[in-house]
Amino acid sequence: MYLNFKLLSLFLLFCTLCFAQDKELVKKKKINSIAEIQLGYLVPKAHGNNFLSEALDLGGGYLVDFKLYLSPRFYFGLQKIYFEADVFNQNMVGTYNNSKISHHYAQAGISSFPVTSKFNILAGGGLGYAYYKNFQLNSKFSDDGFSLMGNVAVNYQFSKFVGLFSAVQLSKDFLSIATAPEQDKFLNNATFSSISFGIQFQIK
């Protein structure tokens, strides 16, 4: 409860700062829309008591992120993350060998400084589609469902077009696997965090 209150306070402070700076900037100059494309390497880690953490060994993947700023601080966009996993505990999930896991999100968020700043901190969230393609020896099948995510990112723009970014993201999947009631929560809920870093391009 105390932790939630602290998080809420920090979030409100962040929003207040953003709004304050946004008003100031609008007075100074008008910004046209800016697009930001990020390409990065992603390291996922599963959490909790679910199939993703108890039965799958997650490997590295990649992130492709597109943000469109229609105002200096508010963005919306699309994100794709992809990684692969090996099944190390078939007892818990059935006899298949590995999975290719992708997530597609529609996202929106806010930056602490105007998008034209060299250094920036961003916070955002998104909802989307989780897709697990599973491979058995001779055959393949898939699981899918709904996914939510929240993230915090920092970036540094070292030239007009190119910069670097790093982000921490938490995702929660709600899959739609039909199974016995005693297995439902374990197989249908998955939580994972990811750290990503890479290069970003700004198109003004």
Add this chain to the structure above:
Amino acid sequence: MKVKLTLVLLCFLFSCQIRYEDNERLFLKGKLANNDNAAVANIPIEIYASNIWLNVFEVENLNSRNFFEDVDLIGNGLSAANGSYGITAISPQGEPFLVTYINRADAENYNTKKPSIVIYDLNTIPNDEITYNLPLATLSDIIPFEIRVERKTNLTDTLVFSASFPRLNRILNIPDISNQQINNQFLNKVMLPTTSQTRDTLQILEGDLLTLNYTLKNRTIISSGEEQIKVSATNNQYVFEF
């Protein structure tokens, strides 16, 4: 060359590769106990699926299946400390032939002191297409049973001696599990007057009945008899003297 090519094409034509349902997992649960109804833990349990019907011999020899048959391991696990098990399995499309193989000889964690049991043709179990409640499987201990025959007083007659006992591995037929398929194994011995002693060790399940038959011959049958022994950890030896 043409014949080989035709054969290969035929193989592909008749091979029945199993496809799997998206967004679906089967759950198979049951319990293992010994003949005293005590829980049997850490026994490997495997679930196999095939698109074609398999006979008992094929099920018992899943590793040596022929090329045309496609049999997949779809789920596996171990029994818990209380003997219960719950196996999550990927879900084959259509109406595949399903079997549960308990303590298969080549399985990981195979327990050499317990028999193998096949629960045959799970498709006949009433289920909601997701959850299968499997019948109790009894896995008694394998007891080494020694039979010793010694010639003490009779130095002229020939002894024909046989022992029959249920084979270790069992098939549970679903849904009538009382209709267990138990085939007998036999030990047959002929002891000529020149032989003074024989000794054999049989592998029999605790609680099983061993039936012993003997016939003493000397041109004609002099005497014969039968005896039944219930095998247990303490009752694991039989000495026949004549």
